Amino acid sequence: MQGAVDEREVAKFEAMAAEWWDPEGKFRPLHMLNPCRLDYITGQISAHFARAPRAAGWLAGLRILDIGCGGGLLCEPMARLGADVVGVDAAERNIPVARLHAERAGLAIDYRHGTAEGLAAAGERFDVVLNMEVVEHVPDPAAYLAACAGLLRPGGLMITSTINRTARSFALAIVGAEYVLRWLPRGTHDWRRFITPQELGAMLQAAGLGPVDRKGFVFDPLRWSWTISDRDLAVNYVIAAERPAA
Amino acid sequence: MGIDTDIVVAGGGIVGMTLALALRRAGFAVTLCDALPVPARADAQFDGRAYAVAAAGRRMLDALGVWQAVAPAAQAMTDILVGDSRPGEAAPPLLHFDHRESDSGPFAWMVEDHVLRIALLSALEAAGITHLAPVTIAGQEAGPEAVAVALADGRRLRARLLAACDGRDSAIAARAGIGRVGRGYRQRGLVCALAHERPHRGIARQIFLPGGPFAILPLTGNRVSLVWTETEALAAALDALPDADYLAEIRRRIGDPLGAVRLIGRRWSYPLAFSLARRYFADRVVLAGDAAHVIHPLAGQGLNLGLADVAALTEVLAEAARRGEDIGAPSVLARYQAWRRFDAGLMGLACDGFNSSFSNDNPLLRALRDAGLGLAGAPLAARRFFMGLAAGETGDVPRLMRGEPV
Numbered sequence: 001m002q003g004a005v006d007e008r009e010v011a012k013f014e015a016m017a018a019e020w021w022d023p024e025g026k027f028r029p030l031h032m033l034n035p036c037r038l039d040y041i042t043g044q045i046s047a048h049f050a051r052a053p054r055a056a057g058w059l060a061g062l063r064i065l066d067i068g069c070g071g072g073l074l075c076e077p078m079a080r081l082g083a084d085v086v087g088v089d090a091a092e093r094n095i096p097v098a099r100l101h102a103e104r105a106g107l108a109i110d111y112r113h114g115t116a117e118g119l120a121a122a123g124e125r126f127d128v129v130l131n132m133e134v135v136e137h138v139p140d141p142a143a144y145l146a147a148c149a150g151l152l153r154p155g156g157l158m159i160t161s162t163i164n165r166t167a168r169s170f171a172l173a174i175v176g177a178e179y180v181l182r183w184l185p186r187g188t189h190d191w192r193r194f195i196t197p198q199e200l201g202a203m204l205q206a207a208g209l210g211p212v213d214r215k216g217f218v219f220d221p222l223r224w225s226w227t228i229s230d231r232d233l234a235v236n237y238v239i240a241a242e243r244p245a246a
Numbered sequence: 247m248g249i250d251t252d253i254v255v256a257g258g259g260i261v262g263m264t265l266a267l268a269l270r271r272a273g274f275a276v277t278l279c280d281a282l283p284v285p286a287r288a289d290a291q292f293d294g295r296a297y298a299v300a301a302a303g304r305r306m307l308d309a310l311g312v313w314q315a316v317a318p319a320a321q322a323m324t325d326i327l328v329g330d331s332r333p334g335e336a337a338p339p340l341l342h343f344d345h346r347e348s349d350s351g352p353f354a355w356m357v358e359d360h361v362l363r364i365a366l367l368s369a370l371e372a373a374g375i376t377h378l379a380p381v382t383i384a385g386q387e388a389g390p391e392a393v394a395v396a397l398a399d400g401r402r403l404r405a406r407l408l409a410a411c412d413g414r415d416s417a418i419a420a421r422a423g424i425g426r427v428g429r430g431y432r433q434r435g436l437v438c439a440l441a442h443e444r445p446h447r448g449i450a451r452q453i454f455l456p457g458g459p460f461a462i463l464p465l466t467g468n469r470v471s472l473v474w475t476e477t478e479a480l481a482a483a484l485d486a487l488p489d490a491d492y493l494a495e496i497r498r499r500i501g502d503p504l505g506a507v508r509l510i511g512r513r514w515s516y517p518l519a520f521s522l523a524r525r526y527f528a529d530r531v532v533l534a535g536d537a538a539h540v541i542h543p544l545a546g547q548g549l550n551l552g553l554a555d556v557a558a559l560t561e562v563l564a565e566a567a568r569r570g571e572d573i574g575a576p577s578v579l580a581r582y583q584a585w586r587r588f589d590a591g592l593m594g595l596a597c598d599g600f601n602s603s604f605s606n607d608n609p610l611l612r613a614l615r616d617a618g619l620g621l622a623g624a625p626l627a628a629r630r631f632f633m634g635l636a637a638g639e640t641g642d643v644p645r646l647m648r649g650e651p652v
Contacts, residue, residue, distance in 0.1 A: 023577035031577045038569035053568055054273065077570025104390035105572065223642075224584075 010100070016093070017101040020071025029183040030073055033236075036217050036226035037132060038077055041159055044213060044240045045128060048157045057082030065126040065151060067116050068134040072098040072109065078130075079107045086110045086126070088119060120150040127153055131160040132238075135200070136193050142203045149207035154246035158209060161217065161238035165194035169235045172219070197233050209241035250403045251277040251376065252573065253563075254395050256383050256418055257411035258287055260297070260359075261535030261552035263366040265411055267310055268556050270373045272564040272652045274573075277403060278370065279395075280379035281412075287363050287379070294439045294511025295359035296471040298323065298450075298463060298546035303553040304355055305649035315365035321466045322352035324448040352448070354546070356463050356471060383412075386421060388529035393574065407574040408531050409559070411552075414521065416537035422528035428521030428540070428594075433458055434481035435543050436474050437514035439465065440496075443505025446470055452544070453500065459544040460499055469510065472496065473543055475518065485515050518542055520594045526587050527579035534559055539590040542597040551590050557644035558585045564652040585642065 023031040046053045049062065060082035066074045069087030071094060079085045079102070087098060092113045102109045112119075116131075129151050138144040145160070152158055163173050170191050177183045195203075201211050216229035217236035226236075255266040258280025266278040280287065299307070299320070307313040326343040345352050370377055382398035386408055395403040410418035419426075446464040453460045458475025465471055476484060484495060489509050497507070521540045526533050535552035559582050566578040645652050 021575075021577075023575075023580055034577070035565070035569060035571070035581075038571065039565075042569055056273075059570075076572070079570075080572070081570040101390075106391045225581075 009096075013097045013100045016097040017071060020073070020097060021101060027071070027073075029177065030070075032224075033217065033226050034073055036228060037074070037161065037238075040215060040217075040228055040238055041074070041078075041130065042081070044157065044159060048212070048240070048242065049127070059083035062127045063125075064128040064130065065119070065124070066130045066132075067148065068132070069098060069111065070094055072102055072111070074130055074132065075109050075111070076102060076105060076107055079109050083128075086112065086119075086124070088112050088114050088116070090115050116144065116151060117147040120147045124151060125153045125156075126151055127156050129156070129158040131158055133161055133163075135160060136162045136189065136195060141195060141200075142206065145203045146207040149204070149209050149243065152209075152243040154243055156243045157212075157240060158204075158243070159238060159240050160200065160204070161236065162200065163189065163194045163236055164234055165191065165196050166234045169194060172235050197237055197239065200239055204239065204241045209243055211239050211241045213240040214238065248404065249392055249406065251275045251405050253277075253407045253409055254279060254393075254403055254405040255409045255411060256395075257413065257535070257537070258282055258377075258379060259411060259413065259535070260362055260366065260549060261556060262409075262411035263363070263370060264307075264310070264312075264553060265409055265534055265556045265559065266375050266377075267312070267366065267369050267373055268306075268560040268646060268652075269409075269563065270370075270375050271310060272560050272567075274563070274567070277376040277378060277405070279381050279383055279397070279403075280377070281382050283380040284367070284377070288367055290360055290364060292358055292360055292439070292511045294471075294514060295437060296356050296439065296463065296465060297359065297362065297549045298354040299357050299362075299553075300354045300547075300550045301351060302643060302647040303550050306553055306557055306646040309646055309649045309651060310369065312362075312365050312369050315368070316357055316361055319361040319466055320355040320357045321464045322448055323354045323356060323450045323464060324352050326353060326450045326452065328452045329454070353450075356465050358465065358471075383418065386418060386531065388531065388574075393530035406530070406572070407563070410531060410533050410537045411535045412537055414519075414536040414540045416523075416533065418531060419523060419528075419533055419537055422531045424528055424531075424533065425524045426521045427524060428519060431475075431518040431520070431542065432478050433475050433518045434478055434485075435514075435516045435518050436476060436481060436484060437472065437516070438492075438512070439469060439471050439510045440493075440504070440507040441467075441469050441510050442507045443468065444503070446504065451500075451503075455499060461544065461546065462500060462504075463546070468504075470504065473546070474499070475542075475544065478517075481515060485513070489513075516543075520598050522587070522591050522594060526583035527576065529576075530574035532559065532579050532582065538586070539594060541590070541594040545593075545597050547593055547597070551593060554589065554644065554647060555586050557646035558582055560646060561644045561652045585644075 019025055020027055042053055051058050062083045064078050064083045064085050066087045069075050069089045075085050075087040095111050095113045099111045129148055131148055135141050163169050174191050178186045204211055215238055216233040217226050218229040218232050219226050252274040253269055253276050255262050255278045266276045270276045324345045384398040385396040387394045392404045393408045395408055410416050412418055448464050451462040460474040463471040519540050523533050523538045526538055534555040541548055562582045563573045566573050571578050
């Protein structure tokens with residue numbers, strides 16, 4: 001019976017959604033980083049679009065794309081703040097999971113299976129593109145970033161975070177996170193694919209974007225949480241770049 | 247299904263009212279549910295109960311616009327004398343804390359319960375907080391979008407979060423499956439207030455008697471609040487005494503430093519315990535104040551811990567809301583727990599240690615603790631730390647407790 005199959009599917013998706021949203025579970029590193037990422041994202045959007053971040057629904061009227069949306073850890077907060085959100089993920093299994101979780105939370109989010117290149121080819125345009133922890137996983141970062149840049153409306157903002165290629169990033173992101181703390185499965189990251197802030201800045205400029213800000217995301221082992229740093233970009237860092245107004 | 251309010255605060259005591267006010271000031275829609283009727287909370291008669299509000303708590307009440315109404319009735323505690331003696335003996339001070347040793351002014355302000363209650367009630371009204379009283383919360387059901395709070399009169403409220411400030415026997419925590427660790431002390435805390443002849447000069451006295459610590463805390467005018475600990479059996483006998491004999495027992499313990507005394511307000515008696523909730527949150531439920539922790543009253547830190555909960559929880563939730571996070575999500579509530587639970591446990595254990603090492607009459611122990619207290623009095627750093635702790639100023643201080651808005 002069709003209904004029985006759907007119920008089994010729903011139960012599976014529910015289990016996967018529970019996994020995505022369990023702060024102590026498999027995605028614990030993302031949950032720990034999330035407040036810091038959201039602080040940065042909301043701060044940049046607030047500054048770029050000159051909107052005060054205090055009123056309810058202050059992102060209303062902005063169309064935001066999250067690339068590599070996973071279970072929706074960034075999409076849901078953006079939707080809760082009033083934005084019109086599209087989440088895209090190349091992993092098809094994430095889409096029904098994210099969709100189910102958002103629906104249960106009473107949030108309207110447009111989740112799609114696909115890629116940035118696919119959306120660009122379809123002529124989709126956004127005010128904000130969130131490109132968080134994706135670029136170190138793609139085979140041709142320059143071509144990928146060019147496609148992402150094409151998704152921005154003139155005057156739009158892209159926020160790209162990734163991991164620097166330094167001795168410390170090898171020690172922390174590979175040895176520390178994958179081997180010692182086991183935050184991430186071994187082989188999640190390939191250090192040689194990591195990109196320096198200079199390289200990322202150059203690629204964004206080549207894609208026609210103007211970098212407006214860059215910061216580090218720094219893990220503080222004493223507070224056991226992440227903070228935004230002006231100076232320390234040696235491991236995790238982020239660059240905000242705008243597409244010039246036409 | 248819509249949402250009626252962002253946060254339901256359950257419990258109309260000092261912590262519940264302060265939390266409702268702080269959350270409203272941070273921009274949340276708040277509904278306060280109190281089991282007691284408003285006239286009972288608004289009773290302006292001094293009933294004998296008072297609190298030591300530490301410097302950090304005072305700054306927070308100031309930031310919330312409540313302190314102005316409280317200040318004229320608050321007595322600054324400028325000196326703390328700690329002594330050790332048997333009933334009938336004079337108690338030479340072993341430790342003397344003088345507020346001039348720290349930069350932050352008096353250690354604490356003594357505030358009567360009704361003064362704080364009434365100031366908070368009028369602030370709640372002015373802030374436009376929905377205040378349901380008397381209502382009993384009969385149940386709660388957490389879902390992915392909201393928690394449905396069932397009132398005993400049949401009404402239901404849907405909120406993002408239910409904040410339980412419903413005391414040490416929190417029914418909400420029990421229903422959420424949150425257990426407690428700790429122990430009873432087989433002691434009772436006796437509380438009353440006295441009017442007296444000679445001025446107290448803002449000095450608080452803490453005397454360690456065989457039955458347990460005895461605190462004499464200055465109130466405005468020639469009045470003091472007494473908080474003393476006795477074994478259960480003796481406390482029961484004391485509770486049964488007529489006022490004149492009760493006063494004679496007090497005089498036997500503290501001597502006559504204040505001249506002639508008489509009782510004002512009621513006499514109170516509480517069972518003493520140390521207990522800590524195993525978790526500070528469950529699905530869309532969060533605990534604050536006595537619902538989260540009960541400690542020995544000897545250091546007067548119970549309410550201050552509750553106010554610190556309020557400040558930290560408000561800051562965590564306000565930041566989460568600003569980022570677009572779900573304020574009822576475990577990832578958010580875990581930050582509050584990480585911030586506050588360790589502090590409360592530490593304070594509870596410190597009070598526990600003091601209480602057990604002083605609540606007995608072993609002569610060897612007396613000699614040892616005399617020496618121990620003398621040593622503890624020596625190093626300036628340790629004294630500074632102790633005074634900072636008493637003023638609520640150690641560790642990561644929430645913004646409200648620094649007197650800043652969230």
